[in-house]
Amino acid sequence: MSADSPREVGARISACRRARRLTQTRLASASHVSYAMIRAVERGARQPSDEVLEAIAAVLVIDASQLRTGHVGTERRVHRALPELSAVITGYEIPQGPPRRTASELTEAVGTVVDWRLGAQYGRIAEAVPGLLRDAIRHAHTACGAEQQAATRILAAAARAADAIAFKYGAHDLSARLIDLMRWAADRTGDPLVQAATAYVRTEVFLAARAHAVGLAELEQAIDAAPPPLSRPTAAARGALHMRAAVVAGRCEDSDTADIHLKHARRLGDQVAREVVCLGTAFGPDSVRVHELSVAVSLGRDHVDRALRVATEWKPAASLPAERRSGFYIELARAQEWAGLRADAFESLKAARAAAPQHTREHPWAREVMHGLRRFRRADAESLSHFAHWVGAV
Structure with missing residues (x-):
């Protein structure tokens, strides 16, 4: 459960909205949340529901966990999508009728979920990818001639986006099946x-x-x-x-x-x-x-100096995909914790969360480092405890 007060959540929403140069009216319109609710949430008079929080976060192009610590809406959306994904890919090699979307609509939708994958937006992928993958499979079976290669490329990309949530959330059997689908599509692209x-x-x-x-x-x-x-x-x-x-x-x-x-x-x-x-x-x-x-x-640990030397010489730029930046800081935190640099390790984990909250929260090494850090009490133990609860290291 989040330890954040309504006032803290409201202040974060207000700050992010202003950074995006949005008025409260525009945020309300884009998120389909009432203007009165937006005002009440920002001044701390109302605690937003999960649905309201996620609608606001989507407009602000951030993960909802950046607005409220401990938010688990993403996990619910992903785990709700996994059984549907499993059903969608069962018998993928069997024609199942025409897709609902045109080839150009599928191309655009796949491009969007690829961007979400690189940005570690797993909740958004979970909502979109089952239907997208269903249409991509159907398109691969119905496309003819010159369209066939493009159709199977779309299918391979859609399967990869689906695999991102399956693998990250521990559904490794489903992940392997999605990769088999990706290989089937890749072979047909030539x-x-x-x-x-x-x-x-x-x-x-x-x-x-x-x-x-x-x-x-x-x-x-x-x-x-x-x-x-x-x-x-x-x-x-x-x-x-x-x-x-x-x-x-x-x-x-x-x-x-x-x-x-x-x-x-x-x-x-x-x-x-x-x-x-x-x-x-x-x-x-x-x-x-x-x-x-x-x-x-x-x-391994015997190479910790080599790891720290890489990080001393270079840090990832903001232009690098969010998932890759987050992975860098998680691995750096692991090396720093091995070297006894616990304060630095905690700062690296916070940098990973800032880059890609959903990726950090689901990464086993982030939890492993937090388990190690919690064995040592520090001046900011309360902050450490909040992070450990968020990442699931308790």
Whole structure:
């Protein structure tokens, strides 16, 4: 339960609204909440319901947990969506009639959920993706001729967005089925870039099973099959696979192989010159830096100095996708807690939450670090306790 008073919640809503340069009237209209309710909530006279809070947060383009600590509306929406997603993909290889949306409407909707995934907006994905995936499956079966490749690309992207919530919220069996659907779609695109992106995502299956050596072998096969890095998209696709392989090699405690893959990733990152999003995967020099930290943490406590050195030299820019920035600070917090830098670890977790609240809340390493920090009482123990309750570390 939230420890925030109505006045604290109202002040946060007011501050965010002003930062967005919205009047109370415009916020009320866009959120479909009455003007009287908006006024009452902002002055602390009313505690908004979950539905009202989420409607306001959607207009302000933030997660509701940034307005009220301990808000669990996202979890409810995700867990409500998971059974529907499971039903939608059952028998995906069987034609089920025409979609309700046109190809252009599906393309636009998939682009939106991809943006939400990169921004770690899991609650919004949960509301939209079951129906979107149903239509994408139907479109893949009914599209003909030149439209067929585009239709299966849409399906692969929709399945990946659905997998984001399944994997993050621990539904690993459903996640594996969604990745099988993604592979089915990728094979039908005939596009090696889509197949490379699918191999990148499929690593989740091996991570969940802790089958790191097999996962590394799969990634190295995907790198060999990827097209030559002669353009920015092909360089980004191959570079992303090298980044992923470096992290998995770290989980195998194979620092030499991890460093080889990082070296390739750096070279390809320099080649693309700036961050790009290729088929839903961010890649560029900044993403490589994030993975340098991830590799050091994956290698374990003996490499904590290496992890801290990466963070001393560089911090992620606000332009990097929110989920990736949040992951950087969560892994940094883990290294800092190992090094006994507990105050720094707590600050890093707060930075992760500021970047992507839903991602931080569901990350097992964020809870692990908080468990460690709660063993030590500090001057701001109340703040620490509030965060621990929020992240589920109690």
